Every structure is written in structure tokens, then in C-alpha cells.
Amino acid sequence: MSDLIEIRDLKKIYSAGEEPVAALDGVSLTIDNGEFVAIMGASGSGKSTMLNILGCLDVPTSGSYLLDGIEVARRSRRELAVIRNRKLGFVFQNFNLLPRTSAIENVELPDVYLGRLSHAQRRKRAKDLLERVGLGGRGTHTPAELSGGQQQRVAIARALMNEPPVLFADEPTGNLDTKSSVEIMNLFTELSNEGITIVMVTHEDDIAAYAKRHLVMRDGRLIKDDRRQ
Amino acid sequence: MNLIMIFKVALLAIARNKARSLLTCLGIIVGIAAVIAVLAIGKGASTMMVKEISSMGNNLVMVFPERGRRDAVSAGMGQGQTMTAGDAMAIKRELSHLVSAVSPTVNVTCQMVYQGKNWQSRVSGVSTDMPAIRNWDVGEGRFFSEDEELTYQRVCVIGTTVKANLFGEDDDPIGRTIRIKGMPFKVVGVLEPKGANGWGQDQDDTVMAPYTTVGRVLLRSTFKAINMMNLSLHSMDDLDEAKREITALLRQRHRLADYQDDDFETRDTTEIMNTIGSVSSLMTILLTAVAAISLLVGGIGIMNIMLVSVTERIKEIGLRMAIGATPVNILGQFILEAIVLSTVGGAIGVAVGVGGAKLIGEIQNWPILIEWSSATGAFLFSSFVGLFFGFYPAYRASKLNPIDCLRYE
Numbered sequence: 147m148s149d150l151i152e153i154r155d156l157k158k159i160y161s162a163g164e165e166p167v168a169a170l171d172g173v174s175l176t177i178d179n180g181e182f183v184a185i186m187g188a189s190g191s192g193k194s195t196m197l198n199i200l201g202c203l204d205v206p207t208s209g210s211y212l213l214d215g216i217e218v219a220r221r222s223r224r225e226l227a228v229i230r231n232r233k234l235g236f237v238f239q240n241f242n243l244l245p246r247t248s249a250i251e252n253v254e255l256p257d258v259y260l261g262r263l264s265h266a267q268r269r270k271r272a273k274d275l276l277e278r279v280g281l282g283g284r285g286t287h288t289p290a291e292l293s294g295g296q297q298q299r300v301a302i303a304r305a306l307m308n309e310p311p312v313l314f315a316d317e318p319t320g321n322l323d324t325k326s327s328v329e330i331m332n333l334f335t336e337l338s339n340e341g342i343t344i345v346m347v348t349h350e351d352d353i354a355a356y357a358k359r360h361l362v363m364r365d366g367r368l369i370k371d372d373r374r375q
Numbered sequence: 376m377n378l379i380m381i382f383k384v385a386l387l388a389i390a391r392n393k394a395r396s397l398l399t400c401l402g403i404i405v406g407i408a409a410v411i412a413v414l415a416i417g418k419g420a421s422t423m424m425v426k427e428i429s430s431m432g433n434n435l436v437m438v439f440p441e442r443g444r445r446d447a448v449s450a451g452m453g454q455g456q457t458m459t460a461g462d463a464m465a466i467k468r469e470l471s472h473l474v475s476a477v478s479p480t481v482n483v484t485c486q487m488v489y490q491g492k493n494w495q496s497r498v499s500g501v502s503t504d505m506p507a508i509r510n511w512d513v514g515e516g517r518f519f520s521e522d523e524e525l526t527y528q529r530v531c532v533i534g535t536t537v538k539a540n541l542f543g544e545d546d547d548p549i550g551r552t553i554r555i556k557g558m559p560f561k562v563v564g565v566l567e568p569k570g571a572n573g574w575g576q577d578q579d580d581t582v583m584a585p586y587t588t589v590g591r592v593l594l595r596s597t598f599k600a601i602n603m604m605n606l607s608l609h610s611m612d613d614l615d616e617a618k619r620e621i622t623a624l625l626r627q628r629h630r631l632a633d634y635q636d637d638d639f640e641t642r643d644t645t646e647i648m649n650t651i652g653s654v655s656s657l658m659t660i661l662l663t664a665v666a667a668i669s670l671l672v673g674g675i676g677i678m679n680i681m682l683v684s685v686t687e688r689i690k691e692i693g694l695r696m697a698i699g700a701t702p703v704n705i706l707g708q709f710i711l712e713a714i715v716l717s718t719v720g721g722a723i724g725v726a727v728g729v730g731g732a733k734l735i736g737e738i739q740n741w742p743i744l745i746e747w748s749s750a751t752g753a754f755l756f757s758s759f760v761g762l763f764f765g766f767y768p769a770y771r772a773s774k775l776n777p778i779d780c781l782r783y784e
Contacts, residue, residue, distance in 0.1 A: 223701075230696075242693070256699055259698065
């Protein structure tokens with residue numbers, strides 16, 4: 147398998163207070179295509195910073211980050227936006243769907259910015275994706291009319307819209323009950339089996355158990371890299 | 376992301392908050408509507424005044440004696456005693472190459488009686504040239520003749536208002552004798568109705584009689600002082616030359632030495648038109664200033680709401696950025712939203728202004744003139760206001776950091 151993500155000596159230093167704080171203190175790591183990775187750690191361990199930088203939402207202070215063979219550590223905001231649009235999908239703890247906007251339009255959104263598909267193709271793909279996550283009949287529902295689990299499925303469908311190689315999930319089950327959590331994690335497992343790379347941040351062991359590789363962080367450093375077969 | 380999609384997103388955002396969007400537009404709506412309505416009424420009024428003034432007469436020049444003055448008290452225009460009918464006749468005789476018609480005019484307000492009815496009106500003593508000067512013909516009967524003028528005949532021509540007040544509907548006034556200030560005058564004609572002039576004065580409330588008769592019978596003056604002269608020029612192109620020659624002739628007739636001022640004044644309609652023009656352009660400038668201020672206020676309102684909207688939708692901004700909206704996409708989205716708000720406000724404002732002006736014109740019976748160029752200008756400017764005041768909030772939105780937005784509580 148080829149490396150999809152390769153980071154070398156990544157540092158992120160916040161100098162807002164009196165003393166600079168290193169949220170990431172020299173992390174190196176590679177993630178292969180098709181891996182299902184859980185990043186774990188206590189709050190303040192740097193796992194969210196890690197995910198933000200991996201997700202091109204933030205830039206590191208130093209170090210290198212190759213995504214799909216391209217250096218992305220020092221890119222402009224516009225370039226990062228384009229990379230996120232084409233290569234990355236996001237699933238958030240609080241779903242982040244556009245309010246008062248139908249599920250199908252929420253799913254279409256990434257391609258609205260990419261403009262790869264025609265209007266009809268885009269709508270068809272959004273419908274197919276909703277079908278894929280088990281919400282076939284709910285395309286016209288707005289987020290307020292959907293349960294938390296259903297909203298998260300819409301968010302996953304949206305993340306898949308532009309066929310990204312990587313999916314980033316930040317505590318995807320944090321706001322869900324146990325039953326919905328299991329359903330969402332089963333969906334992730336299916337997607338992983340289809341070959342999509344998933345990088346997920348969580349602090350719950352039973353959720354992390356779905357992933358095949360555990361990265362544990364503490365004080366901005368990687369302290370454990372545990373691959374399970 | 377193409378423009379149509381950005382446009383759709385902006386429209387959706389506005390539609391989600393209908394009441395607030397309308398209130399935001401209100402500043403623009405009121406500003407544009409007020410300016411368009413007032414401008415339409417003002418332009419209507421000044422256009423009508425210009426029309427009225429040009430209907431005062433053909434190539435009209437008026438000459439007034441100097442204002443009568445006793446110590447510090449001015450007796451008003453036309454009350455001096457320096458000008459006579461002889462001056463008018465001299466102008467007609469000697470300046471015929473410039474002046475086509477001249478009428479000396481003496482005005483006196485009198486009580487007039489016919490059988491049981493009486494009415495107070497202005498009697499103008501004029502010459503037979505008057506219908507040609509004022510472009511005002513008799514509708515029934517005839518105007519008095521030059522013979523009647525020369526021989527001090529007690530004849531008169533009455534306006535329709537006077538006719539209505541002295542005679543019954545079925546009465547034919549021609550040939551009847553009315554008493555003016557107790558003196559019998561034979562009615563020989565009725566003037567065509569002319570309506571109110573630009574100042575609202577009823578022009579039909581008048582009686583015209585030979586100036587000779589009026590001077591002798593009604594004023595009982597042996598000295599033939601007149602209130603004014605009305606002259607018609609062959610062409611307005613000769614205005615300056617005509618004024619110069621009239622001034623020279625009158626100065627000579629009045630035996631004025633070089634160091635003495637003119638004891639008369641000439642007026643022509645171009646002066647009055649210029650005055651109206653400058654008043655109406657001053658009004659336009661003032662209104663433009665008011666419009667600019669109200670659009671400024673409306674624009675600040677839009678900026679305010681857009682700033683609120685950016686904060687309120689900060690998670691949406693974060694999400695859009697996370698899934699691939701570039702800073703330019705976000706900038707465009709919010710600017711377009713502001714432009715749509717202000718343009719819709721401008722369009723509603725134009726509609727309300729035009730409708731309001733027409734309604735007021737209908738109710739008050741005022742002339743209304745809608746200048747579509749100023750309406751279009753106001754409309755386009757309102758879009759510009761949206762662009763200008765929408766830029767700062769949109770710029771702030773585009774500079775936001777997606778992580779901060781997504782974490783914002």
C-alpha cells in the first residue's frame with residue numbers, strides 16, 4: 147500500500163499567552179491508503195490540533211505534511227480550501243448541516259463549490275449517497291426534521307460527495323446515543339472496507355475499537371501507535 | 376462555484392429571514408421613495424410653471440414704471456406714476472421693427488353689477504393688441520375695436536368667471552350692459568377660458584376694456600399714467616436689442632439725465648424662467664443631498680445587519696470553508712447578499728416613490744413628472760450602496776478561520 151499521509155516532525159506552537167505552548171511537539175507519522183485510524187488522548191493532548199492540521203483546516207508552525215504526495219504544510223488559504231474540497235471529507239461531532247436546508251441540498255454542497263457535475267448529475271449523486279447511508283426517503287427533510295443519527299448520516303453522505311480519498315471524523319458519535327453510535331460506526335466500517343481512508347478522533351475506547359490502528363497522544367507527542375489485525 | 380449558485384445561496388439566506396430582510400431594506404426603501412416622490416412633484420410643479428409662463432404671452436416683454444416710493448415706503452411694482460400710454464404708443468410707432476404689438480395696461484379692481492347680481496373683479500384697461508400679445512382670443516362675440524378705444528367707448532370683454540357670476544347659465548351676455556363702479560359698460564365679447572396661472576390665480580376672473588375708457592371713466596385721471604406695458608417682440612432673438620432700444624427711447628421721453636437711474640423696469644419671461652430653473656436646480660441639489668444621506672443611513676443599516684448575519688452564521692461559514700469554499704466564495708456570498716438586499720430595497724423604493732407620487736398627484740390634483748433617469752440612477756446607486764456597505768462584513772467573513780468558526784459557541 148502507498149502512503150496517503152506522510153508527516154515529518156510536525157510542530158504547532160501557540161504563542162498567544164506569555165509562554166509559547168506546543169500543541170504539537172514534533173510528530174511524525176504515515177497513514178496508508180485504506181487505513182481506519184483512531185486518534186486518542188486526553189483533552190489538551192493535541193489530538194484535535196492534529197486532526198485540524200491533517201484536515202488542512204490549520205497550518206503547522208513547522209514540519210512537512212505530504213498529502214497524496216503533495217506538500218500542503220505551507221499553502222495559502224485558497225489552496226487549502228481547494229484541497230479540502232477535492233481530497234478531504236469531514237464529519238463533525240455536531241453534524242454542522244446547514245439549517246433550514248434540505249438533506250439533499252446539504253449533501254450537494256461540496257460539489258456546489260467544486261462544480262464538477264451538472265445540476266441533474268449532482269442531484270442524482272446526492273440521492274444515491276443518501277440511499278447509500280440509509281436515508282433514501284428523507285432527501286427533502288431539513289436537519290430539524292431528522293434525528294441526531296440521521297443528521298450524522300447526512301453529514302457522512304455530504305463528506306462523500308466529491309469522492310475524497312480521506313474522511314476525517316471529529317468525535318462523530320459524541321452527540322449520539324448508543325444505538326445511533328453503533329449504526330454510524332458500522333457505516334464507517336463499511337466505508338473502510340470499500341477502501342476509503344478514515345481518520346477519527348475519539349476519546350471513547352469502545353468507539354476507537356472499530357478502528358484498526360490506534361494512535362495515542364499526550365502533551366503534543368505520539369506516545370503509542372498500535373496496529374491491530 | 377458559479378455566479379448563479381452564489382446568487383441562489385444569497386437569495387435563500389435572505390428568504391430565510393424575511394421580516395429582518397425587509398426591515399433592513401426599509402432605510403433604502405424610504406430614502407429612495409421619498410426622493411423620487413418629492414422629485415416627481417417638484418419637477419411636475421416647475422414644468423407646469425414654465426408652461427404657464429410661456430403661455431403668458433408670445434415673446435412677452437413687460438415694462439413697469441419704477442416702484443412708487445414715499446420716503447421709505449415702497450408702493451409696489453407698477454404703482455409709480457412715471458409711465459404713460461403715450462410711452463406705449465411711442466414704442467409701437469418707433470420700434471415697430473422689433474416690437475409687433477404693444478398694450479398699455481391699467482388695472483383697477485371694481486365692483487360690477489348686472490341686474491340683481493354683483494361681483495368684484497379686476498378691470499384691465501388694455502389696447503386692441505392685447506389678444507395678440509397674450510395669445511388670448513374671445514370665445515363669443517368680439518374684442519373691442521380700435522375706434523372704440525380711440526373714442527372712449529364704454530365697452531368691455533369679460534372672462535368666463537365674471538360671466539358665470541353675473542349672468543345665468545342661459546343668459547347671453549353679448550350686448551347686455553353691466554355696471555362697473557356704477558358706470559354702464561356694454562359687453563361685446565367673452566374671453567376664452569384660460570384657467571389658473573402658475574401661481575393659482577384665476578385668469579378668467581377679469582374684465583378687459585379700452586385703456587382710454589378705464590383711465591377716464593373708472594380712474595377719472597387726466598394724467599394718463601399706466602401700471603405697465605405688455606409688448607410682443609417679433610422674435611425672442613432680438614430681446615437684448617429690444618430692451619436696449621426701449622430703455623433708450625423711454626429715457627429720452629422721460630428726459631432723464633445721464634446720472635439719473637431708469638424710472639422703469641423691463642421684465643421678460645426668460646428671467647422668470649431662469650429664476651424657476653435655478654430654484655428647481657437648487658431643489659434638485661438639496662434632494663440629492665437628502666437622498667445621499669438617507670442612502671448612507673440605509674447602507675449603514677445594511678452593514679449592521681450583515682455584520683450580525685456573519686456572526687450569527689459563523690458556523691455555516693466554518694462549515695462552508697471546511698468543505699471547500701474559498702475566501703473569495705465567502706466574500707462573494709455576503710457581498711451579493713448585501714447587494715440583493717439593497718437592490719431589492721431600491722426597486723421597492725422606486726415603486727413606492729412612483730406610486731406615492733402618482734397617488735399624491737391624484738389626490739391633490741398636482742402635476743407629477745417622473746424622471747425615469749433619476750429613478751434609474753437612484754436604483755443603480757442603491758445597488759452600489761449594497762456593494763460598498765456589504766464589503767466590510769463580507770471581508771470579515773472571508774478572513775475568518777474555519778476552525779474558530781466551527782468551534783464558535
